[in-house]
Amino acid sequence: xxxxxxxxxxxxxxxxxxxxxxxxxxxxxxxxxxxxxxxxxxxxxxxxxxxxxxxxxxxxxxxxxxxxxxxxxxxxxxxxxxxxxxxxxxxxxxxxxxxxxxxxxxxxxxxxxxxxxxxxxxxxxxxxxxxxxxxxxxxxxxxxxxxxxxxxxxxxxxxxxxxxxxxxxxxxxxxxxxxxxxxxxxxxxxxxxxxxxxxxxxxxxxxxxxxxxxxxxxxxxxxxxxxxxxxxxxxxxxxxxxxxxxxxxxxxxxxxxxxxxxxxxxxxxxxxxxxxxxxxxxxxxxxxxxxxxxxxxxxxxxxxxxxxxxxxxxxxxxxxxxxxxxxxxxxxxxxxxxxxxxxxxxxxxxxxxxxxxxxxxxxxxxxxxxxxxxxxxxxxxxxxxxxxxxxxxxxxxxxxxxxxxxxxxxxxxxxxxxxxxxxxxxxxxxxxxxxxxxxxxxxxxxxxxxxxxxxxxxxxxxxxxxxxxxxxxxxxxxxxxxxxxxxxxxxxxxxxxxxxxxxxxxxxxxxxxxxxxxxxxxxxxxxxxxxxxxxxxxxxxxxxxxxxxxx
Amino acid sequence: xxxxxxxxxxxxxxxxxxxxxxxxxxxxxxxxxxxxxxxxxxxxxxxxxxxxxxxxxxxxxxxxxxxxxxxxxxxxxxxxxxxxxxxxxxxxxxxxxxxxxxxxxxxxxxxxxxxxxxxxxxxxxxxxxxxxxxxxxxxxxxxxxxxxxxxxxxxxxxxxxxxxxxxxxxxxxxxxxxxxxxxxxxxxxxxxxxxxxxxxxxxxxxxxxxxxxxxxxxxxxxxxxxxxxxxxxxxxxxxxxxxxxxxxxxxxxxx
Numbered sequence: 001x002x003x004x005x006x007x008x009x010x011x012x013x014x015x016x017x018x019x020x021x022x023x024x025x026x027x028x029x030x031x032x033x034x035x036x037x038x039x040x041x042x043x044x045x046x047x048x049x050x051x052x053x054x055x056x057x058x059x060x061x062x063x064x065x066x067x068x069x070x071x072x073x074x075x076x077x078x079x080x081x082x083x084x085x086x087x088x089x090x091x092x093x094x095x096x097x098x099x100x101x102x103x104x105x106x107x108x109x110x111x112x113x114x115x116x117x118x119x120x121x122x123x124x125x126x127x128x129x130x131x132x133x134x135x136x137x138x139x140x141x142x143x144x145x146x147x148x149x150x151x152x153x154x155x156x157x158x159x160x161x162x163x164x165x166x167x168x169x170x171x172x173x174x175x176x177x178x179x180x181x182x183x184x185x186x187x188x189x190x191x192x193x194x195x196x197x198x199x200x201x202x203x204x205x206x207x208x209x210x211x212x213x214x215x216x217x218x219x220x221x222x223x224x225x226x227x228x229x230x231x232x233x234x235x236x237x238x239x240x241x242x243x244x245x246x247x248x249x250x251x252x253x254x255x256x257x258x259x260x261x262x263x264x265x266x267x268x269x270x271x272x273x274x275x276x277x278x279x280x281x282x283x284x285x286x287x288x289x290x291x292x293x294x295x296x297x298x299x300x301x302x303x304x305x306x307x308x309x310x311x312x313x314x315x316x317x318x319x320x321x322x323x324x325x326x327x328x329x330x331x332x333x334x335x336x337x338x339x340x341x342x343x344x345x346x347x348x349x350x351x352x353x354x355x356x357x358x359x360x361x362x363x364x365x366x367x368x369x370x371x372x373x374x375x376x377x378x379x380x381x382x383x384x385x386x387x388x389x390x391x392x393x394x395x396x397x398x399x400x401x402x403x404x405x406x407x408x409x410x411x412x413x414x415x416x417x418x419x420x421x422x423x424x425x426x427x428x429x430x431x432x433x434x435x436x437x438x439x440x441x442x443x444x445x446x447x448x449x450x451x452x453x454x455x456x457x458x459x460x461x462x463x464x465x466x467x468x469x470x471x472x473x474x475x476x477x478x479x480x481x482x483x484x485x486x487x488x489x490x491x492x493x494x495x496x497x498x499x500x501x502x503x504x505x506x507x508x509x510x511x512x513x514x515x516x517x518x519x520x521x522x523x524x525x526x527x528x529x530x531x532x533x534x535x536x537x538x539x540x541x542x543x544x545x546x547x548x549x550x551x
Numbered sequence: 552x553x554x555x556x557x558x559x560x561x562x563x564x565x566x567x568x569x570x571x572x573x574x575x576x577x578x579x580x581x582x583x584x585x586x587x588x589x590x591x592x593x594x595x596x597x598x599x600x601x602x603x604x605x606x607x608x609x610x611x612x613x614x615x616x617x618x619x620x621x622x623x624x625x626x627x628x629x630x631x632x633x634x635x636x637x638x639x640x641x642x643x644x645x646x647x648x649x650x651x652x653x654x655x656x657x658x659x660x661x662x663x664x665x666x667x668x669x670x671x672x673x674x675x676x677x678x679x680x681x682x683x684x685x686x687x688x689x690x691x692x693x694x695x696x697x698x699x700x701x702x703x704x705x706x707x708x709x710x711x712x713x714x715x716x717x718x719x720x721x722x723x724x725x726x727x728x729x730x731x732x733x734x735x736x737x738x739x740x741x742x743x744x745x746x747x748x749x750x751x752x753x754x755x756x757x758x759x760x761x762x763x764x765x766x767x768x769x770x771x772x773x774x775x776x777x778x779x780x781x782x783x784x785x786x787x788x789x790x791x792x793x794x795x796x797x798x799x800x801x802x803x804x805x806x
Contacts, residue, residue, distance in 0.1 A: 402637055402666075402688040409668055409679055417669040421652045421662050433652040433662070441663045444656055449783045452750060452757050453657035457625075458618045458648040486615075491746070494754035520755040524744035525615050548651060551622020551658060551758040551780075 081119055084127040085112050095127055132156070139183070146175060149275040157205070159198050159273055196267035203240075203265055214266065215241030222261045231255075240265065282320070282379040284308040291330045291371025295359065298327060298372055302355060305377040306348035319344025319385030325355060327366070328374035335366055340415065341407045342439040344383040350404060357411045406438045427499055429547060430461045454497075454518070456528045456548025463545035466529065471544075474535035477517045481529065483546055488527070492520040496531075512542075518550070526550035586630050588778070589786025596764070596773050601738065603631050604719045606684075606712040608736035610726035612743035612761075617647050617727070620742040621695070622658060623760050624725040626780055626787075628691035629660050631721035636690020639683045641668045643676045643697040658758065659782035673702050684714040684722045691721040698727055709735035739766040745777050745790060757781065759790050 081101035083094045092112040094101075104119050116122055132155065140158050143150040146169070149161035162175060169175035176192045183190045193208055195201030200214065203221035211217070217240045219232045232255075237243050243251065243262055252259035263269040284305040292298060302325055313319060321344055327335040339354040359366060410418045419435045422442040426432060436442060447453075468487075470480040477493040495518060501511020512533035520526045527549060533542035585600035594600050601607060607627065611620035628638045638660070640650060652662035666689070670676035673696055680694040694711075696703060703724065712735050715722045724736065741763040747756035756779075763774035777790040 402686075405683065405686045405688050406666065408682055412682075413668065413670065413675060413679065417671070419667050420665070421667065423652070423662075429651075429653070435667075438666055444652070444662050446661070447656050447659070447782070452747075452755065453654065453782075455653040455657050456618070456651055457622050457654040457658065459651035459654070460648040492749055492753050492755045494750075494752070518755055520747060522746065523615070524746040524759060524761075525619075526744070526747070526755055526758075548648065548654070549618035550654070550755075551618050551625075 080123050081106065081121065082123045082125065083112075083115060085124050086127045092124075094124075129155070139188070142182075143179070146179065149273060151273045151275050153202065157202065159201065161273055161275070197264050197270050198273055199261065199264040199271070200267050215239065215244060219243060222258065222265060224255070224258055224261060228255050228258060282309055282312050282316075282382065283376060284312075285374060285376035287374045288372070291373045293368045293371040295366055295368060298368070298375060299352065299356065299359070301375050302377060303348060303352040305375065306351045309377055309379055310346040310348050310351075313346040313379070313382070313385075314387070316382070317384060317386055318382040319346045320351075320379040320382055322379070322381040323351060323355075324378045324380055326376045326378070327368075327372045328376070329368070330370045330373045333369070337362075339407075339411050341403075342410070342437070343403045344385040346385060350407075354407060354411045357408055361412050403439065410438075426502070428502060429455070429499070430459065430463075453550055456526075457551045459548040460546060463530070463547040466544050466546045469529075469544040471531070473541070475515065475531075478519060478529055478531075478544060481544065481546075483527075488521045488525070490519045491522050494518045499530075516547070586633070587786075588627075588630065589781070589784075590776070590778055590789050592789070593762075593776050593778070593787075596770070597738070597767065598770055601627065601631070603721050604715050605737040606708060606715055606722045606724060606735065607738045607740070608708070608724040608726065608730075608734055609740035609742050610729055612741050612763075614728075616743045619744040619758070619760055620725060621647075621650070622758055622780075623740075623742045623762070624693045624695070624723045625655070625660055626658065628693050628721065628723050629785070631723070632664075632690025637664050637666050637688070639666045639668060639689045639692040640695070641670060641676060641679050641683060641692060642695040643670050643673060657782070658780065659785055673698075673700055677702055677707060680711065680722070681714060684711050684720050685718055687718040687720060689720050691723065693723045693725055695725040696727065700726060700730070703730070705733050705735055712736070736766075737768045738764060741765055741774075748779065748790065 079098065079100040081104050082098040083101050083106065084096040085092045086095045087093075088095070088109075094106060094108055094110050094112065094115055097106055097108060101119070101122070106115050106119065106122075112124055116124075136152050136154065136156065136158065140150050140152045143158055143160050147160050147162050147165040149163075151159050153159050162172065166172045166175045169178050172194060176194070180190050180192060191205050191209075193201050193204035195204050203217055203223075204212065204214070207217050207221040219237060219240065219242075220229055221240060222229075222243075224232075232238075232243070237246070240262070243258075244266060248259045248262070251262065260269070264271060286301055286305060292301070305325075309320070320341070322338065322340045325337045327337075329335065337355060337358050339351070339358050341350075341354070345351070406418055418438055420438050420440070420442060421433045422436040423444055424432055424434050464483065466481045466483045468480070468482040469478045471478045475496065477495055478490055480487065480489050482488070496515035497517075498513050498515050500513045503509045503511055514530040514532055516528060516530045518526065519529060528547045529544055530547055531542050531544055535541060584603040585598070586603050587594045587600035588597075609620055609624060609627075611617045625638070625640075632638050642650070650667070652665075655662045655665065668679055668683070670679050676694065676696055680692065683689060683692045684694075703726075708724070711722050711724070714720075724734075729741070743761040745759040745761040747759040750756045758780045760776075760778050760780075762776040762778060764772050764776065765774070766772055778787040779790040781788050
């Protein structure tokens, strides 16, 4: 499937692009203009730094396996006209077109109905912006091969800072050619340009098809508001050169940030790009000439690695939240151990204590086999942790605080077994409290004064059925009931407290109400019983359940 | 037992460190702090209240009294922890339902202060209890094993007592039934539910307990205490049924 993409740039120009889509990309997106990359290479030019921008366009990188059968020659005449449509102003309009569709005279912004009238065999697909964004993210991730400073310029550009990166590819031109070749192999047509600033590179990539002279670019290259661009054109300022010759003060007074845009475009002012690179994980590893076979030795080594990692954490003013130790056995098996903490930490002693806990509770003890030949400690998740000075009055011995206790318990028992509870905004008793993480203390409202406990200390979920309930019909309290084989006679009671089902959550808008009674037997045991539903004439009497026990 | 005891240091370095160690040993254990329950006669029988930073053990008189025993244990933990510090609830999976946070609110215990720990088996429960009681961070810990808890013997209870003395964390051992075995706990209680003081329209009133103090270190046992929990003032009051009979809604005045 070959699609072509058209962009209306400025007022009159249509720039064709080409891309490929596959069904795997969810019908593909429409056009994707990929890329401005900006690069600075002081190695080549001393006075003016050279930066490069590449603009790439197309959409969708096909999966590697299905490339060749799907790729027709770029200009074979027998292609189906494919267009991507989007709902604009309450009408389905074409927003991206294949090359074949352009050849048939279709243009962007045409309504789908008009296009179908002209070309009945048209293939129209919904435009998928999310798929385009995913493709762009993949391309940006791939550009990391050239430079770590790569960022997406939505919707269809990528910008690379190649300062000092080009020598590995035979210079800037070599890098550019390599980039274009790789993207073309994936079916993406790219427009690349280089510039001193990101804006300059972007303008040259998008508008510099006829000329590489910055001053000869149209004023649309500033990418200001349509109203501003129109005003400039009406004033006879048609190119960047026209603007650059005017005093800046006047432009700033009349058009606001246009002066800043112009300064960036002309390379007078530099806005650095923010690259989309994940922070490199902190790790420490140790290789052994001879495999070590004792767990104790391995843990001692892990402690040293913890000290090393703590140093780099300290330099970064960070603490780790998740630590993974990997023991590489000489026969190729890798044993991972993971611990997590509730608060960021860089204390190696605490870390090794947690790892020892983890080793102790392994259901399958670590088998060193023929020994470990490498141990690696990865810190998968870091958070800011500022250095804190100890109080010189406080005892020097470190007192374990609650967070450390929670970490130890969670490592030993599993994080699910250590928790706090949070209140939920519902009146269904069994849903009124849910489990939450122990590091976040929730807030609870105090009970009203002067009332006996209205809710039980122990709750059964699900409620337990009770038998042989004697109660007044239709809505009296239970006088006698049987639970777990024992009979209880009610001496005191209060109720009913009617709790209706949450009908607004239910599809059938139904649900039986529950009538709750607090009852006490002669020995002082207090129960929370409810009748599920109401008595109906002729129907079966409603069931009784025990939902909780009071203290 | 899985928790390590402090290593015997004395013999190893006869020359230098001995005075230091002797000094450390001679250092008095923190003075005994007691917390009053609120009932003057019982507090008097206890010598001014229950000792903080010690192990107290209690169990229900019958299986039906388990919620009352759990409530009493939590209230003791609340009194021991005072206004600050978390209460750690260490529980082995039980068949008596789960602890219900709105019910804790009704007893005057803020569920936000409670850290819930579930132990899969008794061994894990004991280890977790050792860790918690040894840590000075929590104010009090309630240890609730399920079943007979054979591992929680004299040695284990002695260990928990030592941990509690060192850390200042009060430990409350809530057993599922009478252990029929010796224990090093400072006090041992049997807890049963008591008929509450009736409110208006024959409604059940505040939580009421019948307590038997079966053993206390350095004191005489006594039994038949009947207490009522006054949530609004956060203390126990003697349960007097006569006052309530005609007091109706003014039961608050009885406190």
